[in-house]
Amino acid sequence: MPKPSRLSRFNVASLSLGLAFLYLPILILVIYSFNASRLVTVWGGWSMRWYHEFFNDRAMIDAAWMSLRVGATSATVATVLGTLAAVALSRGQGFRGRMLFSGMLYAPLVMPEVITGLSLLLLFVALDAERGFWTVTIAHTTLTMCFVAVVVQSRLVSLDRSLEEAAMDLGCDPLRAFVMVTLPLIAPAVVAGWLLAFTLSLDDLVIASFTTGPGSATLPIRIYSEVRLGVKPEINAICTLVIGLIAVVIVIASLASKLSSDRGESAAPL
């Protein structure tokens, strides 16, 4: 493997500019979450006050817990369905209507969220489903599944077909070949798909506000309704916690994928 060469001045400059552009707003938000002042824009010294306020805010905690549950459940379902769809699309070369199916799978990517939300609301009303945790979860699954499918399919396309054939040649039936060889190799894409789905769900306001019911507001809905009454520094504290959570998840995911590639078969499923 070639040794990484030293960064030039230009590289350093462009890298720091890019990172500043991405992370400076977040950094300011994090710093202001420790602000003692009641005013969002005025610095009043360091304090953990808004974190205390958040942990005593029952409604906000419930909304956060709701968002995490919806995010984890919908991301998991979407990852399973999206991965299966991606496998079907990239492996079933011959089946009829493949182009149509793939077009239909990717349509939600560009569909305005308002339309997706409204149509789901109409569906749930027609089915007379009680709106709450499950309706939001189903709505988020339909939203995020296509993102997972795109991520996983791009990995599958670059994967050598003969690897699966070699596994079958060496005694695996098609399902086992997929589990033993394909799945470990696309695992980083599957994990990335899950994380993408999770963050999309955590972030979504429009679809959630269409499909949720009374008493089951997600965090974005809750924050949005709070902000309408004026921005409280407590919001900064909540956002900082969310950022921290996402950072931890990403670090764990990258460590896990590095570990699995170092340890070989022992880390693979089965």
Add this chain to the structure above:
Amino acid sequence: MADDIATSEPAAEPAPSPQGEQRPDPQPPVLRIENVVKTFGSFRAVDGLSLDIRAGEFFALLGPSGCGKTTLLRMLAGFEAPDEGRILLSGEDIAQMLPHQRPVNMMFQNYALFPHLNVRDNIAFGLRRAGMPRAEIATRVAEMVALVRLEGLEKRKPDQLSGGQKQRVALARSLARRPQVLLLDEPMAALDKKLRETTQAELMELQRRLGMTFIIVTHDQEEAMTVATRIGVMNAGRLEQVAVPRRLYEEPASRWVAEFVGDINLFEGEVTAREPLRLRVATATAGELVAAQPVAAIGEGRVAVAIRPEKIRLALRRPAGDAAAINCVEGAITDASYLGGKTVYKVRLDGGAVLHAAQANTARLDADGYGLNQRIVAWFTPDDCVVLER
């Protein structure tokens, strides 16, 4: 010669072969391919092909790209199912079996090593799937690692190996399950010339030592001739000829084989006289040629006389009193390519044809050979000629 015929003929049960002869074979074939057809849409990739392969044979399928040789190999491995015909492995029809149900293994052209597994786990993969006990797997893997001389590299991942090492891992992995037949799909295509030559020698040595049946697919005729005991030349989904390398080269069964295998000079003409052992052929571009009677009967009318370039001798004047110099043609040298071991001359004959003549450079301090535009006499014996149907 009789020996050659025996080795290239199918077993007792009548099966059509490209040679068209049947002869009882004491040993039944390990693999019998019967009238196999495979179509992709309207394209017949394999078109009614039959072939017998005996145990312990190193068989090469040789042909240009798109001739169906890889499709045939993939049908033997189980990645494609034939539309018609049977594939019998030790008497059992495996044509519709899935790959994992067949006692056959394949070495892939790009090696298809599992990138997430190290060398040891790659080799052990098939053994684990077969449910072999742990201790036995360890012994077998160690045996395979020693066989392909990969000691010390067991913990490496495929991307930490050189091309030659990857090739050895792929070979060890496909041999580990001790398949009845090992299929090799262009196994040396990705290696450079020197490495390919040593690998060919090792592969032959390995095959002899293990006594296993190998079937190799290649488009490289030199490789096929080097490693194989028998070669099947494929064209457009059919076998043109199945023979030992020497016979393939010296006695091509058809004009197509003659032109595909090696370099050859072809002169079209008509048979003018049939003598007991010879044919006289009047050619338009090289005058009258005398050729030995071909083994297979040649029909009346138009034929092609074929002579390999190295069978042609060049001289400045007609060899007087040499009885062998029956076929003498005259012309001028238009091109000379010095290739080290030999020099290939192009001679424009007075009749109009361009003749390729290869002269071995047997002495280091020889004269410079023949110069451009030099008048020359090219001669060859009737036995050096092969008469083919046009």
